[in-house]
Amino acid sequence: MNLDFLNLILSDFNEEDFRAKLKIYKEILNKFNRIHNL
Numbered sequence: 763m764n765l766d767f768l769n770l771i772l773s774d775f776n777e778e779d780f781r782a783k784l785k786i787y788k789e790i791l792n793k794f795n796r797i798h799n800l
């Protein structure tokens with residue numbers, strides 16, 4: 763997990779923006795997991 767990315771989200775906390783970033787982060791994480799599960 764990229765803690766720098768999470769810190770970036772949390773340091774600029776805005777609920778609407780946070781939800782959008784979290785969605786993007788989950789998509790990145792899903793792609794990352796798919797690559798490593800091959």
